[in-house]
Amino acid sequence: MAVQSTSNQTSALANRAVKDVYPVSRLVREARVLLEGSFPLIWVEGEISNLAMPASGHIYFTLKDEAAQVRCAMFRNRNNQLRFTPENGMQVLLRVRVSLYEGRGEFQLIIEHMEEAGSGALQRAYEALKHRLGQEGLFDQAHKKTLPILPKSIGIISSPDGAAVHDIVSVLKRRFPAVDVVLYPVAVQGENAAGQLVAAVKLADQRRDCDVIIIGRGGGSLEDLWSFNDEQLARAIFACELPIISAVGHEIDFTICDFVADVRAPTPSAAAELAVPDAQQYVLSFQRYQQQLTHIIRQRLITDQRHLQHLHRALPRPELILRQQTQWLTQQKRMLDSAWRRYLLNYQQKLDYLSVRLKHPKAQIDKQRSALNSLSHRLQTAFRTQQKSVYQQFQSLQFRLQRQVPLPQIDEQQKLVQTLAKQNQRLILQQLQQAKQFLAQQMRTLAAVSPLNTLDRGYSITSKRDSGEVITTAAAVSPGDEVLIRLHKGLLSCEVKKVDEK
Incomplete structure (x- = not known):
């Protein structure tokens, strides 16, 4: 029984060794x-x-x-x-x-x-759309339009029953009652709200019956404000040529409409305050300007009156000025008459003097013709003399040139060049032959002392693998070093196993 139990245990261990058992x-x-x-x-x-x-x-x-x-x-x-x-x-x-x-x-x-x-x-859809439109440039400040300083008409795109419209109208009446209000009634939440908002923006841009648009509604949850996160509404606002103020929800609420609009107001009431100036402030400004203008005009009148009084005191009596001018004119007339008489007398004297010196024109012409004939004869004589001298010089130079023609010298130099060329060629051949003989002798000497011949006789050259240094003694290497052994034909890469310096 004991033998059988031991055999069963051995078999179980063997089976377990064969199987992959997972802990x-x-x-x-x-x-x-x-x-x-x-x-x-x-x-x-x-x-x-x-x-x-x-x-x-x-x-x-x-x-x-x-x-x-x-x-x-x-x-x-x-x-x-x-x-x-x-x-x-x-x-x-x-x-x-x-x-x-x-x-x-x-x-x-x-x-x-x-x-x-x-x-x-x-929220994820909102963030994704905000990122994409921002990448396209719809939120860039460069595209924002400036609000008019004094608009004549305000357009409101909102629900007619909402508190936002009443807040906007109330603020407009209080701040600037003269401004007109145009309401574009739309739904601000629900399935059709986004489409109505887009259509209202396009209609206001087409009609141009207002100078600035306020689009918005009161506060609410993200779902309530979702119509103002519509992509088509954002693109319609961006394409609108009228400036748009976005006033959606409370101050903490942000929609895509807020980012793409030209101005974002925290509340509808704040949008109305941004759209129009304060009329009371205008009245106060006008009164202040009126006081300043009245003071400036009064000071100018006082200054001009003082200047006029000064000019009146400095201005002499007219009859005295006329008497002085009459005396001056009379004196000038006497001086002019005297000068004119002197000028006429002087001119008459010059005319008499010139009439005495003036000769008849025919005599002057005859004199000039005689002088011209004399000059013409002298010119012809000088030309013939100069021509003869130049011809003699030409003949002299031609004779000298014929004596100096270098044709014989050229022939002699060409013969000399040919002779020297033949001598040069012969010397070059001789030097080449001597150089060949010297080269052959040097090659025989090099072959006698070349290490390659030594390798051909069974010797080899051993050098270190890393530095290339030739090894001449066993002490230059250690066991484990790698060496290169150059044979007559080929190269062996070996590792030193043992060093025997003896």
Whole structure:
């Protein structure tokens, strides 16, 4: 019996060695790795139950829907970013990693981000649209239009039954009653609200019956204000040529309409205050300007009156001025008559003198003709003399040139060049022959002392692999060093195993 028991134990151990038996920890660990590697970060929506928030700062709860539930954990380094306090029964949207808790072998979700399900989806859509329109440049300050200083008419795009319209009209009547108001009635929430808002903006831009537009409504939740986050409304506001003031919700509410409009007002009442000036301030300004202008005119009149009195005292009597001018004119007339008589007398004397010296024109012409004939004869004589001298010089130079023609010298130099060329060629050939003989002798000498011939006789050259230094003694290397051995044909790369210096 003992022998049989021992045999059974040996067989069981052998069977166990053949099978791959998983310990529980290994199975759970590999299942966790498989789960975490199969799922990326995903979004999951459900209801919170069994919520636990211990002092460690971590949050644990069960996420469930109508058909299933799963355990969830949100660690302290993540839940400090929450914008709300989780509660049982709350519908939430989670961004999670799928995992497995090895201690209990439980399937669980590790939460990276948590937000309330209803408003969270709208908030993500809002942020996505805001980012895309911002990238397109719809929010750039360069596209913003300036509000008119004193508009004649204000357009209001809002619900006629809402408190926003009454607030705007009340502020306009109080600040500037003379301004006209044009109401474009629309729905500000619901399925058709966005389309009505877009149509109202386009209609106001087409009619041009107002100078500035106020678009807005009272406060509400994100769902209530969602019509003002419509992309088509944002593009209609951007394309509108009239300046637009956005007054949607309360001061803490921001919509896409606020960013794309030319001016954003925190409330509808504030939009009305931005649209028109304060009439009372205008009246006070006019009164102040009237006082300043009255004072300036009064000072100018006083100054001009003083200047006029000074000029009146400095101005002499007219009859005295006329008497002085008459005496001056009489004196000038006598001086002019005297000067004119002297000028006529002087001119008559010059005329008499010139008439005595003036000769008859025919005599002058005959004299000039005689002088011209004399000059012509002298010129011809000088030309012939100069021509003869130049011809003699030309003949002399021609004779000298014929004596200096270098044709014989050129022939003699060409013969000399040919002779020297033949001698040069012969000397070059002789020097080449001597150089060939010298080169052959040097090659024979080099072959006699070349190490390659020594390698051909069975010798080799050993050098260090890293530095290339030639090894002449065994002490130059150590065991483990790599060396190169050059043979007559080829190269060996070897490792030193042992060194025998003897």
